[in-house]
Amino acid sequence: MTTRIIGTGSSIPNRKVTNDDLAKIMDTSDEWIYSRTGIHSRHLVEQETTTGMASDAAQKAMENAGVSPEEIDLIIVGTVSGDMCYPSTACLVQAKIGAVNAVAYDISAGCSGFLFALNTAHAYIQSGIYQCALVIGAETLSKMMDWNDRSTCVLFGDGAGAAIVKANNAGIRAITQHSDGAGGDVLVCSNRGSNNPFVTSDTKLDYTKMEGQEVFKFAVKMVPKCVQEVIEKAGLSVDDVDYFLLHQANKRIIESVSKRLKVSLDKFPTNIEHYGNTSAASIPILLDELNRKNTFQKGDIIVMSGFGAGLTWGATLLEW
Numbered sequence: 001m002t003t004r005i006i007g008t009g010s011s012i013p014n015r016k017v018t019n020d021d022l023a024k025i026m027d028t029s030d031e032w033i034y035s036r037t038g039i040h041s042r043h044l045v046e047q048e049t050t051t052g053m054a055s056d057a058a059q060k061a062m063e064n065a066g067v068s069p070e071e072i073d074l075i076i077v078g079t080v081s082g083d084m085c086y087p088s089t090a091c092l093v094q095a096k097i098g099a100v101n102a103v104a105y106d107i108s109a110g111c112s113g114f115l116f117a118l119n120t121a122h123a124y125i126q127s128g129i130y131q132c133a134l135v136i137g138a139e140t141l142s143k144m145m146d147w148n149d150r151s152t153c154v155l156f157g158d159g160a161g162a163a164i165v166k167a168n169n170a171g172i173r174a175i176t177q178h179s180d181g182a183g184g185d186v187l188v189c190s191n192r193g194s195n196n197p198f199v200t201s202d203t204k205l206d207y208t209k210m211e212g213q214e215v216f217k218f219a220v221k222m223v224p225k226c227v228q229e230v231i232e233k234a235g236l237s238v239d240d241v242d243y244f245l246l247h248q249a250n251k252r253i254i255e256s257v258s259k260r261l262k263v264s265l266d267k268f269p270t271n272i273e274h275y276g277n278t279s280a281a282s283i284p285i286l287l288d289e290l291n292r293k294n295t296f297q298k299g300d301i302i303v304m305s306g307f308g309a310g311l312t313w314g315a316t317l318l319e320w
Contacts, residue, residue, distance in 0.1 A: 003122040003133075004171030005318065007065020007164040008288035011056035012275065013043040019154070026150045033154050034273075038251020042157030042276030044142045051083050053160035054138035055096040057284070061134065062097070064291070065164035069097050072164075073130035075104040076121055078113020078137045078280035080189070080309065081144055082106065089138060099134065110187070111247050111308025112177075113137050113280030114161065115316055118304075119175045122316075125167045136162040137280035144189055146207035155250075156208075157276035161284025170319050174233035176226050177314035186214040187309040219253045222313050224260040227305050230315040238263055241317075242300040243290070247307055248272035248282040257305075269295070279308065296320045 018041040019030035033039055045053075054077055062069065075090045082089040090104035109116040114137030121133035138160035145153040165171075190206035223246065231238060244267050246254050251272055258265045271286050278285060283304050290296060300320040307313035 004168035009060025010288040057162035074133040112306035115306035
């Protein structure tokens with residue numbers, strides 16, 4: 001028994017912000033951003049929230065799967081940008097969609113969040129504890145950006161993606177996950193400092209800080225390794241894989257992984273040009289778009305790989 005994706009959904013804010021729009025408020029240009037990242041535009045929230053987008057994506061995934069809220073045993077949300085410190089985004093989603101029988105909690109694994117949440121749901125299902133899970137990646141990263149830091153803020157966007165997974169005889173065939181906390185200082189956003197009657201500190205919340213070159217070097221080195229690792233765990237070869245769905249962080253990273261694996265770039269679908277880096281939401285948004293285009297055929301072998309803050313990285317190989 002394994003875990004199969006039976007439905008997907010996604011939710012994107014209405015406000016589309018192009019590189020030219022950003023060029024009007026900061027010293028940048030479409031050419032500068034696109035040539036370095038592959039991004040032309042991203043969507044930023046106005047009235048939308050992390051919980052709202054996550055719930056919308058969840059509703060669409062349930063409709064796509066033909067699953068009622070009452071059938072869901074487990075809800076896991078991968079996010080670093082919830083609307084509340086507590087309760088969790090997953091509990092807020094549970095209330096909104098009426099999944100009264102589910103246990104719900106969040107996972108904080110940066111851009112690997114959806115993948116780590118999916119693999120956690122898979123472990124529950126494989127063990128027989130639960131039968132049906134809702135897995136979500138949802139982010140409102142725009143609220144965590146310093147919009148005066150043109151090297152970082154132009155990279156990110158907001159959105160949510162979701163998948164319904166169920167126990168099945170076909171589906172996930174292998175997973176791999178890794179973390180390197182010693183490298184965590186290359187991508188950070190600090191929380192509140194200590195604040196009590198005995199400590200005086202500045203409780204102002206921080207913004208995202210990233211050492212772009214270090215993150216790039218980490219990704220192009222470790223992602224091909226973990227992709228190869230998960231393929232070998234499944235007893236397959238790179239040539240057996242039909243699609244590689246990578247976290248949409250930078251087009252050049254995806255091109256580098258394609259080159260290192262000696263696999264045609266045609267097998268690496270992207271949507272980063274339209275949405276930018278949506279962190280934990282990027283893989284499920286891409287998955288949903290491809291699913292709704294009927295890109296996948298039954299039996300296709302798909303590798304998904306996420307990487308990001310922590311540092312964290314991993315991969316999941318599944319049969320569609």
